[in-house]
Structures are given as structure tokens and as C-alpha cells.
């Protein structure tokens with residue numbers, strides 16, 4: 374290939390290769406690099422190969438690019454990203470751009486963009502969702518970093534992204550680590566939704582004793598309703614898959630210990646730092662951790678009995694309530710995570726447009742679901758809405774299903790089936806809708822044992838009581854009792 378390439382791709386593993394093929398299919402020549410010669414060969418061996426040129430060195434790759442050069446990294450998050458940047462920077466110059474397309478931690482992205490920026494090289498942190506298939510056929514793309522650098526690669530991203538109603542599922546999100554932050558929260562939502570669906574499966578399997586065929590049919594039917602989304606679609610398909618080794622359903626020979634790379638945990642951790650409640654995601658992260666100790670679970674099961682009762686009531690009611698509870702909990706999960714994005718946007722000065730994020734998530738990504746259309750509309754109507762539960766339509770959807778959510782939590786507890794994400798979602802909804810909470814007692818207790826002061830309902834300021842001597846209402850000056 375004599376013509377210069379529009380973009381470089383570093384890392385030709387399955388994600389990098391598929392993205393390279395997707396880019397090449399859209400008419401943009403790609404220069405590829407991987408340390409593994411086999412991966413280099415695979416990248417050119419597939420369709421679109423005539424527009425992918427591979428190089429055995431990064432120097433070869435950078436020389437093949439049009440100026441200003443754009444190099445997309447699809448390497449594992451963490452030290453490999455720093456290693457590649459270290460080798461690339463001496464080969465690039467002012468105006469060139471490094472794009473990290475992996476699931477990098479947003480604070481790493483901030484540090485890397487400062488380091489690259491100091492040499493005049495722009496740095497884009499770009500969340501890419503959709504897995505291997507999405508990378509090949511149309512992912513959802515969440516770019517952040519310098520706007521000018523984004524403009525250079527915008528035509529490529531818009532061409533390769535998934536499209537919904539002809540709108541590409543990509544759009545500039547904000548400066549610095551905005552793109553990777555949004556991708557992290559996307560994954561937090563992914564954790565929440567996966568856990569909710571897993572709990573519904575548990576209730577249907579252990580509570581109603583549905584067979585794999587019945588499970589497949591149930592999820593397929595639910596996917597035709599307001600719950601419709603990619604995760605329900607693949608859930609239905611999973612129950613029909615047979616294992617090559619045993620001929621059994623594959624799902625029944627998969628170990629019940631969930632793994633993780635940690636993006637859900639980062640979301641929970643950051644939400645705690647920002648004091649934004651994210652109980653459904655927290656519960657999902659904890660549930661994965663709990664699942665990993667199967668040995669301990671087997672031992673505790675010998676001590677604590679009485680689990681796994683079969684549901685003896687109305688089966689149709691069970692199914693309807695579970696479906697409604699899943700929808701309410703899904704909205705509650707999005708409400709929590711959008712509230713996190715709203716706060717993060719202010720604290721980190723991202724200037725996020727939440728409606729634009731909902732738009733980008735409607736196609737290509739793992740959490741794409743029908744409710745995102747309503748969420749997008751909600752932010753269109755009021756870009757500053759503090760919580761989606763305040764939106765008339767979404768709030769009403771949850772309100773109508775509040776009883777079902779409570780019923781599912783009750784029934785799960787009664788059957789001895791753990792449903793932490795449903796319960797956390799229920800408590801989030803009830804907590805948000807509580808005009809009064811028992812936090813006055815916590816204020817009093819903190820003041821009792823630690824003289825931390827408290828606020829009153831009738832007067833401004835902070836107060837302290839000598840609780841043991843009964844001396845009341847000494848006003849304390851100046852102390853900021855709201856930790857920030």
C-alpha cells in the first residue's frame with residue numbers, strides 16, 4: 374500500500390483487529406502494529422486486508438501515517454498502556470495524537486494526557502463498548518480529551534460507530550478523562566444490570582423451578598416488552614446453548630463464581646468519594662465478590678439451613694411482579710449512575726451533557742436498552758434534572774412498579790434466595806422518596822460519643838449537647854459539619 378494511512382492501531386488482539394477491520398471497511402487505511410507476528414498476520418488475513426498494513430515496529434507504523442498522526446491503542450489497561458506511550462512519544466510530534474481505546478482508569482488517563490500534552494502530543498481517552506462483535510460491526514464510542522484532536526478522528530469514529538436512526542453512537546463528551554469516566558460508569562451500570570438479571574434468573578430457577586427452555590422463553594418474551602435490551606437478548610440465547618463436551622446446556626456446567634477486571638468497583642469507589650449513593654452497583658460488586666468464595670459458601674451451607682424453598686403461590690403473579698421489578702430496578706440503576714455523572718461532571722469540570730451520553734448508549738454498547746430513549750428525552754426536557762426519578766414519566770414508571778419491587782424483595786427473602794441488587798434498588802427508591810430519614814439519630818449519636826455536633830430543624834448552625842450531663846444546645850461556631 375503506497376498511500377498513507379489515516380490511523381495507526383497498536384494492539385491487534387481481538388478488539389484491536391476487529392476495530393481495524395471495521396475502520397478499513399469504511400475506507401480508511403489502517404497501519405497496524407503488534408509485538409506478536411501471528412496477530413499481525415491475522416489482521417491482514419481477514420476481509421478488508423488490503424486496507425490494513427502491518428508493521429513489525431512502532432517506527433514503521435508512525436512513518437506510514439498521514440500528519441497529524443493519530444494512533445489508537447487497543448492494549449490491556451494498566452502498565453501496557455504506559456509502556457506503549459513511552460515508546461510512541463519519541464516517534465510523535467506536536468499536533469499528533471494518542472488515543473487510548475481501552476478500559477483505563479480515568480485518573481491514569483489524566484496523568485497520561487498531562488505527560489503527553491507536555492510534549493505537544495494530544496491524548497484522547499476513549500471508552501469503546503460492544504465487545505468483539507461491536508468492535509467489528511459498530512461499537513458505542515465515548516471520546517474525551519482535547520476537542521481539536523477529536524475533530525481529526527471524528528470522521529473515522531462516526532463512520533465505524535453503531536447507528537440508531539442514522540445517528541452514530543459517538544459524540545464528544547468533554548475534556549481530560551471525560552470519555553474514560555463515562556465508560557467506567559457505563560460499566561458500573563453493566564454490573565448493576567447483570568446482577569439484577571442474574572437475581573431474576575435465580576428466582577426463576579430456584580423459586581419457580583423453570584427449566585432452561587422455559588428460562589429462554591421467559592427472557593425472550595421479556596425482551597419484547599419495555600425491558601427490551603441487549604443483555605436480555607443474550608440472556609435468552611445463553612439458555613439455549615449446548616455444551617460440546619457433555620451435550621448438557623452450557624449454562625449448567627459453568628462455575629458459579631463471577632470474575633471481574635474491576636471497572637464496577639472503580640465506579641462504586643468514585644461514587645463514595647463524591648458522596649453519591651450507588652447502592653445497586655455496590656451490591657453488584659459485593660455479589661461478585663461473594664460468589665468467588667464457593668468453598669466458604671459450601672461450608673456455611675452446612676451450618677445455616679432452610680434456604681431454597683420453592684415458591685408455592687401464583688406463578689403468573691410471580692412472573693409479572695418479577696418483570697415489573699426488573700424494569701423499576703433498571704430505571705433506579707440508571708438514575709443512580711446518571712446522578713453520579715452529574716456530580717462528577719461538576720467536580721471534575723467535564724461539562725458532560727447527560728442526554729448526549731444516553732443517546733450514545735442507545736446502540737452498540739453492552740447496556741443498550743429501550744429505556745435509554747426515555748432517559749434521553751428526560752434530559753432533553755431538563756438537562757439539569759438532579760435525579761431521573763424526578764422525571765414525570767420515569768418516576769411514574771417506577772412508582773407503578775414499587776409494589777412489585779417490594780413483593781420481589783419480600784418473596785426472595787422468604788424463599789431464602791439472595792437478591793441484593795433488587796433490595797438495594799428498592800431501598801434506593803424508598804430512600805429517595807422519604808421526606809424523613811432517621812439520620813437525626815445518627816447526628817445525635819455522633820454528637821453523643823464524639824462531640825461531632827449536629828444541626829437542628831428550627832435554627833441554622835451547629836450545636837453540641839453534653840449528653841451525659843444533659844446540658845443542651847451549645848451553639849458551636851464555624852465547624853463545617855458536612856464533610857466534603
Ligand code: 6PG
Nearest residue numbers: 502503504560633634635636739
Ligand atoms: C464493554 C464491556 C467491556 C468488558 C468489561 C468487563 O463495554 O464492551 O464493558 O469493556 O466486557 O471490561 O468488565 P469486568 O471484567 O469488570 O466485568
